[in-house]
Amino acid sequence: MATGHPNLHSFPNSDELAAQLRGYVLRCQNSAFSRHGTFRLAVSGGSLPAILAKALLAPSNGSPEDTPQFSKWHIFFADERAVPLDDEESNYRLLKDELVSKIPAKFGSPVVHAIDEKHIGDDDPQELADLYQEDLMREFASKETVKLPAFDLILLGCGPDGHTCSLFPGHALLREKDAWVAAETDSPKPPPKRITLTLPVVTHALNIAFVATGAGKKGILKKIFDLEEGSSLPSTLVNQGAGEKVTWFTDHPAVDGVSFPRRGSL
Numbered sequence: 001m002a003t004g005h006p007n008l009h010s011f012p013n014s015d016e017l018a019a020q021l022r023g024y025v026l027r028c029q030n031s032a033f034s035r036h037g038t039f040r041l042a043v044s045g046g047s048l049p050a051i052l053a054k055a056l057l058a059p060s061n062g063s064p065e066d067t068p069q070f071s072k073w074h075i076f077f078a079d080e081r082a083v084p085l086d087d088e089e090s091n092y093r094l095l096k097d098e099l100v101s102k103i104p105a106k107f108g109s110p111v112v113h114a115i116d117e118k119h120i121g122d123d124d125p126q127e128l129a130d131l132y133q134e135d136l137m138r139e140f141a142s143k144e145t146v147k148l149p150a151f152d153l154i155l156l157g158c159g160p161d162g163h164t165c166s167l168f169p170g171h172a173l174l175r176e177k178d179a180w181v182a183a184e185t186d187s188p189k190p191p192p193k194r195i196t197l198t199l200p201v202v203t204h205a206l207n208i209a210f211v212a213t214g215a216g217k218k219g220i221l222k223k224i225f226d227l228e229e230g231s232s233l234p235s236t237l238v239n240q241g242a243g244e245k246v247t248w249f250t251d252h253p254a255v256d257g258v259s260f261p262r263r264g265s266l
């Protein structure tokens with residue numbers, strides 16, 4: 001069972017949010033380097049890659065601690081759509097367009113773990129999920145050795161229905177206990193075929209951050225944090241399963257009406 005409560009931060013605008021997100025991600029990076037010399041993270045699609053780029057491509061003060069050392073990063077996808085990597089719906093393409101292609105050469109390039117293109121057209125995305133799980137096992141450890149992979153950081157979005165990764169409210173995948181990566185053929189958010197990290201993998205990460213901004217998130221954040229109606233929502237399950245390891249980066253319109261204690265800067 002998780003200890004502590006998630007941290008909920010709210011900022012007046014995207015510049016301040018990005019500045020705080022940068023500090024947070026770099027602290028996660030630096031402590032990962034001191035543990036094992038690389039930084040292993042997973043990212044979602046949606047609005048996240050753009051704000052992440054704003055955070056990470058900002059000028060550094062020149063110290064190694066304030067510099068994203070991308071050549072030591074392994075970036076996985078918290079969820080991915082079963083579409084070609086150059087498709088407009090691809091989270092790989094989104095991350096590449098927003099962030100990876102804009103990284104100055106002097107910072108080096110991260111290893112970005114894409115889904116296997118050979119299986120994108122399969123009717124059933126299960127093979128895609130299995131191959132992605134094997135990729136995780138190569139980077140972390142085999143399923144026989146560790147029960148779950150321990151990401152240094154997982155960066156998530158939260159949909160207006162409370163979904164996160166491609167874990168949707170009421171879906172059977174929320175009960176998955178064994179697989180690290182699961183396939184989905186009936187996502188209510190298009191496209192329907194996807195793969196996603198499972199809830200146990202998300203809550204096992206050392207750090208988990210949600211980025212949720214804009215008035216469109218107001219109703220759902222109130223449900224998630226006030227817990228009356230939102231107790232079984234996927235984003236709430238991450239809060240409950242990971243407790244104080246979770247940090248929410250929001251703006252003021254998104255948390256309007258949320259009574260949960262919150263702070264500005266970290």
Ligand SMILES: O=C(O)[C@H](O)[C@@H](O)[C@H](O)[C@H](O)COP(=O)(O)O
Pocket residue numbers: 044045046047048079080081091156157158159160163164165166189211
């Ligand atoms: O591939 C996906 O569909 C995303 O990973 C998805 O889970 C996203 O993170 C949320 O829908 C929030 O999206 P926004 O940040 O755009 O609201």
